[in-house]
Amino acid sequence: MLQDRLYYKDAYVTSFTSRIVKQSQDSDGNWYVILENTAFYPTGGGQPHDTGTMNGIEVLNVEEVDGEIRHTLAEKLNASGEIKGVINWGRRFDHMQQHSGQHILTAAFVELFGFHTESFHLGKELCTIDLSVENLKDQQLEAAEKLANDIILKNVPIETKWVTEDELDQYSLRKELAVTDEIRLVIIPEFDYNGCGGTHPNTTGQVSGIKILSIEKQKRKVRVHFVCGGRILQQLHRKNTILAETSRQLSASEDSINNSVAKLLETNRVLERSLEEARESLLTYEAKELLLKSESPLVKDVFYERNMQDVQKLARLIVSMDDEVIALFVVETENRLQFVAAKGTAIGTSMKKVSEVALLAINGKGGGKDEFVQGGGERTMTGKELLNRMAECVQ
Structure with missing residues (x-):
């Protein structure tokens, strides 16, 4: 059963032992292992797979194929019985922050404006949601971001619950579910009720924060680029480094960079006309x-x-x-x-x-x-x- 998988029983597990059910090679010649049970999360629901090691050998990919979870390894595993798996906790927790942040931000857009999320992508550096709306105002972005961060600051529980299809009427779900058996709900009480198979922290406070970075207009929808948790500091460090280097190259203080760039662009336009x-x-x-x-x-x-x-x-x-x-x-x-x-x-x-x-x-x-x-x-x-x-x- 899905709910028996170790990453569902405890999203904070960082190591585990299990037994090998099968070891084989895929069509590309890569070795993979199927275990009796696993704490490695497979790619799904917009969330990328876990990485880590198995008996010290690097786990490169984890995916579900025909109901089995395949762990693709860097090399053949020289073992036939019990193995020890170690999860890359930094990657796991980052994904937990981003995925939960997406739930919160999506619910904020629904709560404030009735804008529903059509899709979610958790990228290596940025996350995106596609909203079913043609235009977004700056004030709406600011309001949704503020509400999302208010929910995070309240540090309310993030609950997970397995329910049957008959029990769904008890919950105000954000969107219709695609599955009818082994239904897993991720719940932020009095704010968001959503079917989800991803890994999440125990409280909203562990998401740390949400920052919307930009939007991108597409056909009849708007793509919102954002980051959560530790990625906010990464983005801040990256942008601060760029800002400091730009300030140095322009010989201008950070506060006067806009004016310096405007003057530089005007000078460039004059030169282009002259050329x-x-x-x-x-x-x-x-x-x-x-x-x-x-x-x-x-x-x-x-x-x-x-x-x-x-x-x-x-x-x-x-x-x-x-x-x-x-x-x-x-x-x-x-x-x-x-x-x-x-x-x-x-x-x-x-x-x-x-x-x-x-x-x-x-x-x-x-x-x-x-x-x-x-x-x-x-x-x-x-x-x-x-x-x-x-x-x-x-x-």
Whole structure:
């Protein structure tokens, strides 16, 4: 029976003894063990599995397969009788804090606003709940967080109870249950009644605290990112380290970082505008130089490892300066060829003809209109050879 499993009898158990029922290898060749009973919690209900050791060998994964709990080990267990299992208590208690914190935060959103949780994920660093609501206001987040922490501060009991389906009417359950036999309730009296198979501390006080970090809007729901217990200190330490380093790099006090970042962003915007203006000036100068060097209505060149956007802009500038020219450019890289073809308004030839020839030659893809085409493909020839084929189309 589920309720006989050691992690349900005592979530605080850190070591135990049991006997091996089976040892085998899975389809990937990993050794796993099935025991008569276990204190290792298997992945389920949004809560990750326990880790630890079995006779000193690392337990890598714990999962329930066909009603049996498989303990995947780092290597084969050289034993056939009794074994000693040791739980990684730091990981277990962290999961207990996060899972119970989720119950409390979820109940707070229901209590205050009627927002129900659709799913829960307990990640390595952060936890999330998906709320069945399209928008959340800052005031609602603050209110739910405050109520959750008030419940934690009261240090009320967290009870677990096994009930039958007929007994469910006695409890105001938060959501409908997915199971009908061996039903386990996790209860925070007068606040939350919920079916759950996870591990939990004995009191809300042991959750220590809840901090909402951010929200993420999704299709018709909002994902809330949060942490509980020891993870709050981890997040605080991480953010404090980042803040201190940012303060050092900006040569600003922590209180004035916002102003310093705002000034830095404005300076960056000014520099970007100046660089863009300089870039435009250089492209204009280059366009004039190419026109002067051209001895025919064709202005053509091969560029190596050049930014394609610059080449496109260069072609447009040239035909805007002289409506009786055609600009043909090829960009050559180590394993790719790209091309641009543009014509002045006085030229009758369509550049689509150039595109067809070029794309066929390089097994490429591209498109455009009569006045301007572009494309790219394989490096089946040199850039100069491709340019010559393009030029033959318009001569």
